[in-house]
Amino acid sequence: xxxxxxxxxxxxALQGVAAEISERSDRADVIQRLRRGDVAFRWMxxxxxxxxxxxxxxxxxxxxRGSWPALRHFxxxxxVQESWNPVTNKFGALAxxxxxxxxSLIAMLIAVPCGLLIAIFLTELCPMWLRRPIGVAIELLxxxxxxxxxxxxxFVLAPFLQQHVQPFIIDLFGNIxxxxxxxxxxPYGIGVLTxxxxxxxxxxxxxxxxxxxxxxxxxxxxxxxxxxxxCTTWEVWRYVVLPFTRVGVIGGVMLGLGRALGxxxxxTFVIGNAHRISPSLFAPGTTISATIAxxxxxxxxxxxxxxxxxxxxxxxxxxxxxLAAARLMLMRLNARVGR
Amino acid sequence: MALYDKRRRRNKIAMGLSLTAxxxxxxxxxxxxxxxxxxGFSGLSLAVFTQMTPPPGSxxxxxxxxxxxxxxxxxxxxxxxxxxxxxxxYMAEYGRHDKLTEVVRFINDILLSAPSIVIGLFIYEVxxxxxxxxxxxxxxxxxxxxxxxxxVRTTEDMLILVPDTLREAAASIGLPRSLxxxxxxxxxxxxxMVTGVLLAxxxxxxxxxxxxxxxxNNQFWSLNLNAPVASLPVVIYQFALSPYSDWQKLAWTGxxxxxxxxxxxxxxxxxxxxxxxxx
Numbered sequence: 001x002x003x004x005x006x007x008x009x010x011x012x013a014l015q016g017v018a019a020e021i022s023e024r025s026d027r028a029d030v031i032q033r034l035r036r037g038d039v040a041f042r043w044m045x046x047x048x049x050x051x052x053x054x055x056x057x058x059x060x061x062x063x064x065r066g067s068w069p070a071l072r073h074f075x076x077x078x079x080v081q082e083s084w085n086p087v088t089n090k091f092g093a094l095a096x097x098x099x100x101x102x103x104s105l106i107a108m109l110i111a112v113p114c115g116l117l118i119a120i121f122l123t124e125l126c127p128m129w130l131r132r133p134i135g136v137a138i139e140l141l142x143x144x145x146x147x148x149x150x151x152x153x154x155f156v157l158a159p160f161l162q163q164h165v166q167p168f169i170i171d172l173f174g175n176i177x178x179x180x181x182x183x184x185x186x187p188y189g190i191g192v193l194t195x196x197x198x199x200x201x202x203x204x205x206x207x208x209x210x211x212x213x214x215x216x217x218x219x220x221x222x223x224x225x226x227x228x229x230x231c232t233t234w235e236v237w238r239y240v241v242l243p244f245t246r247v248g249v250i251g252g253v254m255l256g257l258g259r260a261l262g263x264x265x266x267x268t269f270v271i272g273n274a275h276r277i278s279p280s281l282f283a284p285g286t287t288i289s290a291t292i293a294x295x296x297x298x299x300x301x302x303x304x305x306x307x308x309x310x311x312x313x314x315x316x317x318x319x320x321x322x323l324a325a326a327r328l329m330l331m332r333l334n335a336r337v338g339r
Numbered sequence: 340m341a342l343y344d345k346r347r348r349r350n351k352i353a354m355g356l357s358l359t360a361x362x363x364x365x366x367x368x369x370x371x372x373x374x375x376x377x378x379g380f381s382g383l384s385l386a387v388f389t390q391m392t393p394p395p396g397s398x399x400x401x402x403x404x405x406x407x408x409x410x411x412x413x414x415x416x417x418x419x420x421x422x423x424x425x426x427x428x429y430m431a432e433y434g435r436h437d438k439l440t441e442v443v444r445f446i447n448d449i450l451l452s453a454p455s456i457v458i459g460l461f462i463y464e465v466x467x468x469x470x471x472x473x474x475x476x477x478x479x480x481x482x483x484x485x486x487x488x489x490x491v492r493t494t495e496d497m498l499i500l501v502p503d504t505l506r507e508a509a510a511s512i513g514l515p516r517s518l519x520x521x522x523x524x525x526x527x528x529x530x531x532m533v534t535g536v537l538l539a540x541x542x543x544x545x546x547x548x549x550x551x552x553x554x555x556n557n558q559f560w561s562l563n564l565n566a567p568v569a570s571l572p573v574v575i576y577q578f579a580l581s582p583y584s585d586w587q588k589l590a591w592t593g594x595x596x597x598x599x600x601x602x603x604x605x606x607x608x609x610x611x612x613x614x615x616x617x618x
Contacts, residue, residue, distance in 0.1 A: 034515045034518070035515070037515070037517055037518075038515045038516055038517045038518075040517075041516075041517035041520070041521075042429075042433055042516070042517065044425055045425045045426065045428045045429035045432070045433060046429050046433070046434075046439075047425075048421075048422050048423075048425030048426035048428075048429060049425075049426040049429040049430060049434070049439060049440070049443045050439070050443075051422060051426065051487075052426055052443050052446055052447050052450065052487065052488070052491060053442065053443060053446055055450065055484060055487065056446050056449070056450060058461065058465065059453075059457065059458070059461045062460070062461045062464035062465055063457070063460060063461065063464070065464065066460065066463075066464045066468075113360075114360045114363060114364060117356055117357040117359075117360035117361070118357065118360050118361045118364050120353075120357045121354075121357040121358060121360065121361045122361075124357075125354060125357060125358070126361075134361065134365070136609070137365060137368055138364060138365075138368075139605075140368070140602060140605065141364070141367070141368045141371075143541060143542075143601055143602065143605045144371065144545075144598060144601065144602075145544070145545020145546070145547075145572065145597055145598070145601060146545070146547070147545060147547045147572050147575055147576060147594065147597070148371065148375065148545070148594050148597070148598055149371070150576075150579075151575065151579045151590060151591070151594050152371050152374060152375065154579060154580075155374075155378075155579075155587075155591075156370075156374050201367050201371075204364055204367075205364075208364065232346055232347065232349070232350035233350055233353075233354060234349060234350040234353040234354065235346065235350070237353075255452065258452050259452055261454070262452075262453065262454025262455070262456070262457070263454070264454065264455065264456045264547070264548040265547045265548060265572075265576065268576075269579070269580070289454060289456045289548070292456055292460065293456060293548060293551055296460075296463075296551065296552045297551065297552050297555065308460075309460055309464070312456065312457050312460040315454055315456075315457060316453070316454070316457045319452075319453060319454055319457075320449060320453075323448075323449045323452055323453070324445075324449060327445060327448050327449065
């Protein structure tokens with residue numbers, strides 16, 4: 001063979017297929033074949049990448065198509081109407097949307113400060129040998145399926161709140177004007193506040209692990225400089241770490257918010273599924289996802305099904321905006337840290 | 340001196356709070372796992388794995404939902420993994436800096452945390468409504484849609500970690516690019532990619548919402564994927580909300596089984612990833 005320098009191409013490339021090709025094959029043929037395989041593989045990967053976009057497009061098209069009858073029938077009124085009545089075929093999204101936003105808000109009010117504080121602990125205070133175990137524990141908490149939170153909330157948290165916490169709060173705030181409305185009514189155990197609490201527990205690990213990663217990305221020089229000036233740990237975090245990572249923290253918080261908004265099972269168990277807007281946090285309510293989970297298989301009639309899909313569309317649009325904003329912010333932080 | 344004291348006091352308070360928050364967070368983990376172990380273990384017996392779901396008031400097990408979950412998860416992984424790996428390969432190997440990759444990465448990250456119930460609705464629209472009945476296939480495809488983004492993400496991350504010198508070495512001896520990817524890059528990133536698949540399995544095995552109106556539920560033994568198929572999470576959901584105490588008991592046991600499976604998977608995944616990093 002004159003061209004020994006090309007030998008490795010064939011030898012290495014064809015380790016596995018050598019037997020099949022054997023001597024009789026012309027070298028040019030082999031290279032042709034390799035080239036074709038190369039192109040084919042490239043196109044397969046490209047198609048798979050495009051498929052991700054197709055999935056998103058498919059979700060949007062399917063939801064819009066499914067919700068079309070309801071949207072055409074109710075128009076924009078769908079968004080502002082409170083009544084949800086399968087008997088008279090009147091459907092409005094206001095109560096579930098309100099419930100979704102309220103429960104997520106409660107969850108964020110609890111989980112954000114907690115998550116940030118835990119992240120501070122993990123990055124500044126915690127002894128080195130404890131960091132990994134606690135970090136892993138918190139990530140395990142994030143891995144527990146949401147149905148477990150739901151069943152736990154239903155059988156453990158709700159009865160506990162009903163017997164021990166809610167009567168106490170109702171008594172405590174009973175005579176204070178605004179608070180008495182906020183915490184009014186019989187202690188059911190299940191309700192908007194309980195759902196918010198469960199969501200908070202679910203979202204906490206997400207916020208913690210993202211903020212921890214984000215805090216860890218701060219160049220040590222900056223922190224060391226601040227410590228060198230005599231700053232306390234709190235001051236270092238407040239005036240060096242936080243300003244540096246603000247975008248990332250907000251991104252992490254919004255990622256958590258996206259989870260809370262779309263969470264289904266944990267909420268469905270403890271929200272009480274009542275289609276009304278009540279000023280009291282102890283009253284049962286509903287969220288978009290809980291409504292769909294509860295009623296979809298039992299929905300009779302096109303308009304009912306279609307209204308439920310329209311709820312799904314609203315949920316998807318809301319979470320899409322929140323998650324997109326979150327990702328953009330995290331990307332901005334990463335660009336700044338130079339990763 | 341007053342200012343100094345004030346700063347120190349503020350620092351103490353903040354650090355105290357952060358310690359409290361950590362204990363608070365860990366307390367939930369202990370509480371949830373504790374109750375789960377307590378309630379779940381008392382119901383755990385051989386019958387759980389060998390008998391069908393019972394009608395209310397009689398004894399039974401969780402065999403059909405466990406089988407259903409295993410089958411649907413297996414199909415979901417079988418569909419989702421190759422697609423995810425191919426897409427991740429494109430993003431890390433071919434189009435690392437092109438526009439398509441940027442867009443796909445962004446959309447993939449959104450799909451990663453999109454509400455799973457919406458994915459259920461999507462599959463309901465494209466499969467269940469078209470075929471006219473609920474089916475195990477629809478459930479498996481819904482789960483596959485959840486598997487894809489997880490695998491895409493880890494595959495891309497892991498392939499990017501493979502040193503370019505390996506690729507250059509392969510290219511310099513004339514290895515075609517597709518073979519370089521399959522024989523060199525995949526091999527170098529194998530531990531990480533397996534981790535991704537395991538994490539996807541963990542994620543999918545606890546998913547309830549997308550199965551509610553795709554695979555529905557089935558009281559009986561059925562391996563027919565063209566009919567409704569029972570799955571562990573859906574059975575837990577149904578049993579926990581029922582008024583019957585023996586059903587609730589089974590729900591706890593099922594919850595324990597899922598949690599242990601998920602925790603085991605994620606611990607295995609983590610150790611694999613750690614090994615991959617150190618080698």
